[in-house]
Amino acid sequence: MKGTYLGEFEEIVLLTIGVLQDEAYGVAIKLEIEARTKRTPSIGALHSALSRLEDKGFIESHEGGATQSRGGRRKRFYNITAAGKRTLIKANELRNELFDLIPNLSFKGL
Amino acid sequence: MKKGKSLYPPRWANRLLKWFCSEEHAEILQGDLEELYQFRLEKHGKWRSKLHYIKDVFDMMRPFALKKKRSKVKNNSIAMYKNYFKISFRNMLRHKVFSGINIAGLSIGVACFLVIFSYVHDELSYDRYHEHANDIYRVVSENMNQDGEVARVFTYTSPMHGKVLREDYAQVVTSVRFNQWNFPIIKYGEKQFNESFFNFVEPTIFDVFSFKFIEGTPENALTEPLTVILTESTAKKYFEDTPAFGKVIQYVEGGESRDFKVIGVIEDFPEHSHMSYNFLASWNTVDDGTNPRAFDDYYGNYNYATYIRIERNSRIDDLTAQMPAMLDKYIDDIESFTPSTKLNLRFQKLTDIHLNATAGAGGTSNVYYVNLFAVIGILVLVIACINYMNLATAKYSSRLKEIGVRKVMGAGKRNITYQFLTESTFYALIALILGYGIALLTLPSVNGFSGKNLSLNPLENGVLLVSIVGLVLFVGLVAGSYPAVFMSRLNVVNALKGGKSKLGSKSLFRTVLVVFQFAVTTALITSVVVVERQINFLHTKDPGFDRELLVNYPLTPKMYEQLDVVKNELLSNPNIIAAAASTRIPTTRLGDAGGAKTFHEGAGKVVDFRLPFIRIDEDFLSVYDIELIAGEGFAEPLSDSTQRFILNATAVKQLGWQSPEEAIGQKIEYAWFIGFVTGVVQDFNFESMHAAIQPMIMMNDSRFKRQISIKISGSNTPATINFMEEQFKRYNPDRDFSPAFLDELFGAQYQGEQKLSQISKLFSLIAIVIACMGLLGLVSYTMEQRSKELSVRKVLGASVNSILFMVNKGYAGMIFIAFLISIPVAFYFLNDWLESFAYHINIGVGLIAFSGLLALVIAVITICTQALRAALSNPIDSLRSE
Numbered sequence: 008m009k010g011t012y013l014g015e016f017e018e019i020v021l022l023t024i025g026v027l028q029d030e031a032y033g034v035a036i037k038l039e040i041e042a043r044t045k046r047t048p049s050i051g052a053l054h055s056a057l058s059r060l061e062d063k064g065f066i067e068s069h070e071g072g073a074t075q076s077r078g079g080r081r082k083r084f085y086n087i088t089a090a091g092k093r094t095l096i097k098a099n100e101l102r103n104e105l106f107d108l109i110p111n112l113s114f115k116g117l
Numbered sequence: 118m119k120k121g122k123s124l125y126p127p128r129w130a131n132r133l134l135k136w137f138c139s140e141e142h143a144e145i146l147q148g149d150l151e152e153l154y155q156f157r158l159e160k161h162g163k164w165r166s167k168l169h170y171i172k173d174v175f176d177m178m179r180p181f182a183l184k185k186k187r188s189k190v191k192n193n194s195i196a197m198y199k200n201y202f203k204i205s206f207r208n209m210l211r212h213k214v215f216s217g218i219n220i221a222g223l224s225i226g227v228a229c230f231l232v233i234f235s236y237v238h239d240e241l242s243y244d245r246y247h248e249h250a251n252d253i254y255r256v257v258s259e260n261m262n263q264d265g266e267v268a269r270v271f272t273y274t275s276p277m278h279g280k281v282l283r284e285d286y287a288q289v290v291t292s293v294r295f296n297q298w299n300f301p302i303i304k305y306g307e308k309q310f311n312e313s314f315f316n317f318v319e320p321t322i323f324d325v326f327s328f329k330f331i332e333g334t335p336e337n338a339l340t341e342p343l344t345v346i347l348t349e350s351t352a353k354k355y356f357e358d359t360p361a362f363g364k365v366i367q368y369v370e371g372g373e374s375r376d377f378k379v380i381g382v383i384e385d386f387p388e389h390s391h392m393s394y395n396f397l398a399s400w401n402t403v404d405d406g407t408n409p410r411a412f413d414d415y416y417g418n419y420n421y422a423t424y425i426r427i428e429r430n431s432r433i434d435d436l437t438a439q440m441p442a443m444l445d446k447y448i449d450d451i452e453s454f455t456p457s458t459k460l461n462l463r464f465q466k467l468t469d470i471h472l473n474a475t476a477g478a479g480g481t482s483n484v485y486y487v488n489l490f491a492v493i494g495i496l497v498l499v500i501a502c503i504n505y506m507n508l509a510t511a512k513y514s515s516r517l518k519e520i521g522v523r524k525v526m527g528a529g530k531r532n533i534t535y536q537f538l539t540e541s542t543f544y545a546l547i548a549l550i551l552g553y554g555i556a557l558l559t560l561p562s563v564n565g566f567s568g569k570n571l572s573l574n575p576l577e578n579g580v581l582l583v584s585i586v587g588l589v590l591f592v593g594l595v596a597g598s599y600p601a602v603f604m605s606r607l608n609v610v611n612a613l614k615g616g617k618s619k620l621g622s623k624s625l626f627r628t629v630l631v632v633f634q635f636a637v638t639t640a641l642i643t644s645v646v647v648v649e650r651q652i653n654f655l656h657t658k659d660p661g662f663d664r665e666l667l668v669n670y671p672l673t674p675k676m677y678e679q680l681d682v683v684k685n686e687l688l689s690n691p692n693i694i695a696a697a698a699s700t701r702i703p704t705t706r707l708g709d710a711g712g713a714k715t716f717h718e719g720a721g722k723v724v725d726f727r728l729p730f731i732r733i734d735e736d737f738l739s740v741y742d743i744e745l746i747a748g749e750g751f752a753e754p755l756s757d758s759t760q761r762f763i764l765n766a767t768a769v770k771q772l773g774w775q776s777p778e779e780a781i782g783q784k785i786e787y788a789w790f791i792g793f794v795t796g797v798v799q800d801f802n803f804e805s806m807h808a809a810i811q812p813m814i815m816m817n818d819s820r821f822k823r824q825i826s827i828k829i830s831g832s833n834t835p836a837t838i839n840f841m842e843e844q845f846k847r848y849n850p851d852r853d854f855s856p857a858f859l860d861e862l863f864g865a866q867y868q869g870e871q872k873l874s875q876i877s878k879l880f881s882l883i884a885i886v887i888a889c890m891g892l893l894g895l896v897s898y899t900m901e902q903r904s905k906e907l908s909v910r911k912v913l914g915a916s917v918n919s920i921l922f923m924v925n926k927g928y929a930g931m932i933f934i935a936f937l938i939s940i941p942v943a944f945y946f947l948n949d950w951l952e953s954f955a956y957h958i959n960i961g962v963g964l965i966a967f968s969g970l971l972a973l974v975i976a977v978i979t980i981c982t983q984a985l986r987a988a989l990s991n992p993i994d995s996l997r998s999e
Contacts, residue, residue, distance in 0.1 A: 032149075033145065033146075033148075033149035033152075034149050034152045034153055034156070037153070038156075049172075049173065049176045050146075050149055050150065050153060050173050050176070050177075051173060051176035051177045051178075051179055051182075052176070054142075054146060054149070054177070054179075054181070054182065055179045055180075055181055055182075058181035058182075059181070070145070073148075074152075076151070076152050076155045076156075077148035077149075077151050077152045078125075078147070078148065078151045080144050080145070080147055080148030080151065081144060081145065081148060082145070082148060082149075083145040
């Protein structure tokens with residue numbers, strides 16, 4: 008039922024999952040976002056976004072890979088689904104399209 | 118990890134996460150948090166990481182992570198509740214004895230509570246009908262003794278106080294003074310009545326109190342001299358149905374008469390008022406500057422009731438704090454003492470007056486009794502609730518299968534809890550209907566007994582309506598709480614197997630309940646015994662004077678003029694032994710007088726304690742059989758210039774004389790009298806035995822004495838009384854003859870205690886009955902459970918006695934613990950009550966042992982009625998089936 012609108016932070020999370028491929032789980036995504044965007048999302052906000060993305064059907068998850076540093080607890084890994092991929096591409100296209108429409112003049116002014 | 122395994126994130130934060138987080142997310146989130154924690158640990162160290170961890174946990178409180186409601190299926194709760202009611206009803210019918218005991222106990226508890234509630238509510242509603250009720254205070258004067266302690270409290274002040282208070286203090290909006298004249302005759306045409314009070318009040322009364330005018334208006338009322346306002350019923354008495362306004366009534370006292378014009382009629386003082394006056398006359402009548410009773414600037418003459426109204430939202434304490442300074446300013450030093458060390462003023466809130474009557478004031482009830490009844494009402498209700506808890510959990514085995522099936526079918530703890538709460542509320546509802554009926558039935562007798570006009574109509578009394586609804590919920594929830602928790606915890610498998618679950622018949626909680634019930638019961642029994650004995654003690658204690666076969670009635674001035682003739686006429690009747698005139702009679706208050714002085718070797722010394730007086734004639738001491746211990750009584754009336762005084766032994770001691778003999782011949786100046794002590798009498802309790810014997814002084818002058826006391830022989834009393842009445846009517850054809858027997862007056866002084874005794878007996882009885890019903894139910898259940906065991910014992914040769922002993926032994930411990938708990942509690946409260954009497958019994962070991970034994974006997978009898986049935990039954994009956 009949820010809309011398929013992709014928020015800005017959600018888009019970043021989705022892209023990061025794509026970047027990390029098979030290693031995309033909570034902490035890894037957070038650290039990757041921190042490293043690349045210089046912003047520090049709280050782990051709560053991140054999981055909240057992941058949960059929303061999953062509800063929208065853009066990602067899917069599976070569990071596995073317990074490590075000692077997690078107190079022996081499992082990780083939840085995320086993959087982008089086909090729908091997620093489509094949305095990403097669409098968002099990217101839309102952005103490029105709009106970007107191209109900006110007259111060069113306005114850049115000169117900046 | 119480098120820093121070792123000891124560095125874990127805070128455990129409580131983990132627990133918190135687990136608590137609010139759904140299981141689906143908990144593990145993953147916890148894993149992520151911990152990984153981050155370990156990651157930060159290396160970078161930032163322990164403390165920062167921990168703080169960060171905690172912050173993260175709280176940050177996790179987001180909708181996605183929270184626990185979802187367990188069942189997404191919507192229950193049809195109405196159908197379920199229907200089922201709960203149906204099952205409750207069926208169970209009620211199936212276990213008639215249990216439900217009977219339960220409902221009876223609850224109904225009686227509810228009835229008691231309702232009656233007590235309406236009584237207490239009524240007691241608390243006094244004097245609240247005035248518009249400014251919360252800002253009105255009565256001025257109270259206090260006398261201090263040498264140690265600076267309050268020795269005596271009066272609800273009257275001197276006339277100066279009311280005036281100064283309103284003139285000097287901005288906080289006081291206004292004040293009103295009452296000057297009460299007692300026992301006048303009021304005439305209108307042919308009609309004439311003896312009235313008890315005639316009040317002169319200031320016109321400011323209408324700024325302080327709120328009255329509803331039927332005739333006339335409060336504007337400018339009572340500003341003219343010789344005007345009067347009547348209450349509705351008084352106006353009716355004199356003028357019947359004709360308008361009273363403008364009519365003139367005649368005031369007669371001691372041969373003088375004055376005419377008062379009626380300028381208004383107000384509604385009668387409501388029942389809920391601490392004062393009730395029928396005549397409000399204008400203050401100017403007495404305050405015309407020439408009248409000797411007008412003492413605006415006089416600090417003595419403490420005969421004026423004064424009320425003040427203060428500014429809304431101002432603190433009365435601020436005013437009280439200024440009183441010593443005011444007294445010092447206006448009153449000259451009293452024999453080199455600053456006035457504020459001798460007397461003080463304080464203020465009593467109007468709405469507190471009824472409940473906290475100070476000595477000598479008109480209040481009839483006492484906050485002590487109101488509190489006591491409130492406590493008893495709640496206790497009875499709680500005992501009834503405990504009964505329900507005990508019985509409902511005791512018979513849990515009959516519900517085991519039902520609960521098991523319900524659980525198997527998917528009922529959760531919560532559903533079972535709701536079910537049993539519904540059931541108890543159902544019982545509470547039935548109990549309310551029955552209890553309300555019982556309360557309605559008993560209300561007339563309660564009204565007759567308390568002299569009140571209580572009503573249990575919830576439509577008239579919003580508070581009652583709310584409390585009834587609250588009562589059902591309270592009883593339902595409290596009584597149902599334990600059974601509900603207990604039942605919902607039962608293990609499904611055990612419940613279905615029907616085997617003994619671990620929550621067996623001996624639960625600690627239930628033991629505590631039984632102990633509590635018995636503690637209350639024992640305490641109530643103790644208090645009944647103590648109150649009973651104290652009242653007996655008061656009735657049999659010798660007050661120091663003869664009170665048997667003594668008749669009193671008021672004399673009139675006409676009779677007093679020929680007192681000797683009157684007495685001789687009376688004594689001509691062989692059944693009349695002696696007669697004496699006096700201003701007051703024992704059991705009433707002694708007269709307060711102004712200052713007194715004693716003279717030691719010429720130097721005058723002011724008596725700095727209250728030395729009240731009574732004027733008597735020469736026969737008084739012999740009529741009352743009061744013993745002279747030194748000197749002599751009054752041989753004959755003396756001249757008024759020099760008096761002979763008779764003191765009591767306490768007065769002699771307080772005045773500083775070593776022995777009664779030493780007092781004889783000492784010079785005393787008392788009010789306007791000067792004289793010598795000629796006699797000393799043994800102490801006797803003139804006023805009441807609530808207070809210790811006070812010093813008093815007696816004198817005999819020729820002025821009017823209001824009372825005559827007559828000692829009769831006791832044979833043919835009605836004829837003797839008739840004889841007195843005939844004589845009285847000969848002198849006063851218009852007056853009513855109203856004789857009183859002194860022993861009745863004496864008994865009436867302890868009416869409050871008498872009533873307390875009756876009420877406490879009644880409620881204790883009820884509480885004991887309810888507690889016994891609970892025990893009865895519990896024992897009968899236990900006997901049923903143990904019937905096989907008892908049968909086996911019998912088969913193996915146990916005697917009936919040994920079985921009874923064994924059963925009783927199980928409860929003896931509980932009763933003993935209850936006894937131990939109740940003693941100090943009962944002792945504390947009863948001692949407190951006893952302290953209010955100057956003469957009281959002491960609570961001794963014997964008394965405690967007696968009431969403990971009584972409680973034990975009651976318990977054993979209750980237990981035995983059930984145990985005996987089990988012990989006498991044929992073992993075959995219970996052993997036959999397996």
